[in-house]
Amino acid sequence: RKIRNEYGKELPIIATGGPTEESILKTIEAGANSITYTPPSSAEIFAGVMDKYRHNQANN
Incomplete structure (x- = not known):
């Protein structure tokens, strides 16, 4: 908000x-004009992969 208030709508903000x-x-x-999404970390992705692996191993 500080940047938007200081520079107005003329300045595009990517956040x-x-x-x-x-x-x-x-x-x-x-006031951001464009947004970048923060993806899940490698650890979060790997945790999901391992959960699926463990679930499959328990069912075999």
């Missing part, structure tokens, strides 16, 4: 919205 829908909406409300 990182964060990993959640709530944080992205707050960034848009603050």
Whole structure:
């Protein structure tokens, strides 16, 4: 909001919205014109892969 208030609507703002829908909406409300999404970390992705692997191993 500070940047938007200081420079007005003429300055395009590209911002990182964060990993959640709530944080992205707050960034848009603050005046961002474009949002980049923060993807899940490698650890979060790997945890999901391992959960699926463990589930499949338990069912075999």
